[in-house]
Amino acid sequence: MYDVIIVGGGPAGLLTSYYLAKQGFKTVVYEEHMEIGKPVHCAGILGSKAVSLLPINIEQAMISRIFKLKISTPHFSHVYNLRTPLNVVDREVLDKLLAKKAQKAGAEIITGARVTSLRDRREHIEVFINSRKLSGARSEKGKVVVGADGAVSAIRRIYFKSCIPLEYGVQAVISNQTTSTIELIFGLEAASFAWIAPSPEGIKIGLIARSKPVEKLKKLLNIKFHGYEVSRYEAGIIPRFPPRKIVRDKVVLVGDAAGQIKPISRGGILPLSIASQIASSSITTYLLTGKPRNLKSYESQFNKTYKLERLIGQYLRCILETLPEEAYDIILLNAIRYKVDPFVERRFNVDSQARFIVRLMISRFGIETVLKLIRMIKNKPTALTVMKECFKYL
Ligand SMILES: Cc1cc2nc3c(=O)[nH]c(=O)nc-3n(C[C@H](O)[C@H](O)[C@H](O)COP(=O)(O)OP(=O)(O)OC[C@H]3O[C@@H](n4cnc5c(N)ncnc54)[C@H](O)[C@@H]3O)c2cc1C
Structure with a gap:
C-alpha cells in the first residue's frame, strides 16, 4: 500500500510528490501522458516569488x-x-526538472497511466488505473490520494461531485x-x-x-x-473559480484541479507552489497522527494564505470583464496622463496582481479613471450577469 497516490504529473502533482517523498513517505505519481512536460499549455511567465518557491535550479529552465x-x-x-x-x-524543462527532483527524493513516477476511478474502502482509498505500460487495468491502495489532475479533474468530478466553470x-x-x-x-x-x-x-x-x-x-x-x-x-x-471544497475524507485537490490560479492573469504556478507545500505538510501530519482534522487543515491554511488575493482578484476580473473595449483606451491614456510610470516600474508585481491594482486605484489616477468608467458601463445587463457569477463562487 502507498502512503500517498498522486493523480497527475503536472507541477502540482510533482511538487507535492517531492515534498512527501522527501519526508520518507511511499509516494507514487500516475500521469496519463507518456512523457512528463508534454503537451505544453503554458506561457511560462513567472514572478520572482513563484521562482523562489520552486525547489530546482531555475536557470536550467x-x-x-x-x-x-x-x-x-x-x-x-x-x-x-x-x-x-x-x-x-520553458515549461517542459521545468516539469522535467521537478520530476527528476521528486524521483531523486524517492517518489515513483509512472507515465502512460490514467486514473479512471477511486473508491473509499474505509482504511484506504482504492485507485483504479488504466495503463498500457502496466498491462491494462489494475488498482492500487493509498492512505491518501491527491488529485492534481488539472482543470478538468476527474478526481474533483468523481469524488467531490463538483463542477466549476x-x-x-x-x-x-x-x-x-x-x-x-x-x-x-x-x-x-x-x-x-x-x-x-x-x-x-x-x-x-x-x-x-x-x-x-x-x-x-x-x-x-x-x-x-x-x-x-x-x-x-x-x-x-x-x-474560472475554485470548487467549494478541496479536502474530502482522505482525498485532497491541488493546483488547477483545486482552481488555484491567480484570478487576473490565470497564472497557476505561484498558487500551486504555495498549495503543494501546505498540502504536503497537512498530509504529513495526518499520516503521522491519523487525525482527519490535520488533513482538513490544508483547506483552511491555503485559504488563509491566498484568500484575500483571490477574492480581490476575482472581483477585479469581473469588473474588467464588464468594461467595453474603449474603456481600456481610457485607462491607458489616463495612466500616461497621470504619469503612473514610476509607480508601475517600481511596484508592478505579477505575484500579487490584485494588491498592485488596488494600490494603483487609490491614487488620483485610479479615482479619476474609476469615476469615468462607472459612467461608461453601458451594457448593464451583461455587467450584472458577470457580477452575479462572481458572487456565486465567492
Ligand atoms: C495557454 C496557457 C498559458 C498559461 N500561462 C501561464 C503562465 O505564463 N504562468 C503561469 O503561472 N501559469 C500559466 N498557465 C497556467 C498553468 O499552466 C497551470 O496553472 C498549471 O499547469 C497547473 O498545473 P497542474 O499541475 O495543476 O495541472 P496540469 O499542468 O494541467 O497537470 C495535470 C496533469 O494531470 C494529468 N492527468 C489528468 N487527468 C489524469 C488522470 N485521470 N490520470 C492521470 N493523469 C491525469 C495531465 O495529463 C497533466 O499532465 C497557463 C495556462 C494556459 C492554458
Missing part, C-alpha cells in the same frame, strides 16, 4: 528575464521599464522571431486578454477566452503577425 512590459489597448500602447524582471521559463487558453508559436518585451493586450472583443512573450523556439502569442478561442486567436494573429507562419498551436483549459 530559464528562457529570458524581461524588463520591458508593453501594455496595449485597441488604439494605444505604452512600454514600462520594470525594476523587477518577469521570468519566462472553465475557460480556454490558446497560444500560437512563431519560430525564429525574438522579443525583449512581454506585451499584454487588453480590450479584445470578448476575450479577457492576450499576451506576446518569448518562447524556446521564438515567440508565443496567446489569449484567454470563454468561447471560440481559436477563432479569436486567428483574428489576433492576422492583426499582429499577418503573413507569419505558425509552427504550432497549444491549448489548455483554465478554471
Whole structure:
C-alpha cells in the first residue's frame, strides 16, 4: 500500500510528490501522458516569488528575464521599464526538472497511466488505473490520494461531485522571431486578454477566452503577425473559480484541479507552489497522527494564505470583464496622463496582481479613471450577469 497516490504529473502533482517523498513517505505519481512536460499549455511567465518557491535550479529552465512590459489597448500602447524582471521559463524543462527532483527524493513516477476511478474502502482509498505500460487495468491502495489532475479533474468530478466553470487558453508559436518585451493586450472583443512573450523556439502569442478561442486567436494573429507562419498551436483549459471544497475524507485537490490560479492573469504556478507545500505538510501530519482534522487543515491554511488575493482578484476580473473595449483606451491614456510610470516600474508585481491594482486605484489616477468608467458601463445587463457569477463562487 502507498502512503500517498498522486493523480497527475503536472507541477502540482510533482511538487507535492517531492515534498512527501522527501519526508520518507511511499509516494507514487500516475500521469496519463507518456512523457512528463508534454503537451505544453503554458506561457511560462513567472514572478520572482513563484521562482523562489520552486525547489530546482531555475536557470536550467530559464528562457529570458524581461524588463520591458508593453501594455496595449485597441488604439494605444505604452512600454514600462520594470525594476523587477518577469521570468519566462520553458515549461517542459521545468516539469522535467521537478520530476527528476521528486524521483531523486524517492517518489515513483509512472507515465502512460490514467486514473479512471477511486473508491473509499474505509482504511484506504482504492485507485483504479488504466495503463498500457502496466498491462491494462489494475488498482492500487493509498492512505491518501491527491488529485492534481488539472482543470478538468476527474478526481474533483468523481469524488467531490463538483463542477466549476472553465475557460480556454490558446497560444500560437512563431519560430525564429525574438522579443525583449512581454506585451499584454487588453480590450479584445470578448476575450479577457492576450499576451506576446518569448518562447524556446521564438515567440508565443496567446489569449484567454470563454468561447471560440481559436477563432479569436486567428483574428489576433492576422492583426499582429499577418503573413507569419505558425509552427504550432497549444491549448489548455483554465478554471474560472475554485470548487467549494478541496479536502474530502482522505482525498485532497491541488493546483488547477483545486482552481488555484491567480484570478487576473490565470497564472497557476505561484498558487500551486504555495498549495503543494501546505498540502504536503497537512498530509504529513495526518499520516503521522491519523487525525482527519490535520488533513482538513490544508483547506483552511491555503485559504488563509491566498484568500484575500483571490477574492480581490476575482472581483477585479469581473469588473474588467464588464468594461467595453474603449474603456481600456481610457485607462491607458489616463495612466500616461497621470504619469503612473514610476509607480508601475517600481511596484508592478505579477505575484500579487490584485494588491498592485488596488494600490494603483487609490491614487488620483485610479479615482479619476474609476469615476469615468462607472459612467461608461453601458451594457448593464451583461455587467450584472458577470457580477452575479462572481458572487456565486465567492
Ligand atoms: C495557454 C496557457 C498559458 C498559461 N500561462 C501561464 C503562465 O505564463 N504562468 C503561469 O503561472 N501559469 C500559466 N498557465 C497556467 C498553468 O499552466 C497551470 O496553472 C498549471 O499547469 C497547473 O498545473 P497542474 O499541475 O495543476 O495541472 P496540469 O499542468 O494541467 O497537470 C495535470 C496533469 O494531470 C494529468 N492527468 C489528468 N487527468 C489524469 C488522470 N485521470 N490520470 C492521470 N493523469 C491525469 C495531465 O495529463 C497533466 O499532465 C497557463 C495556462 C494556459 C492554458
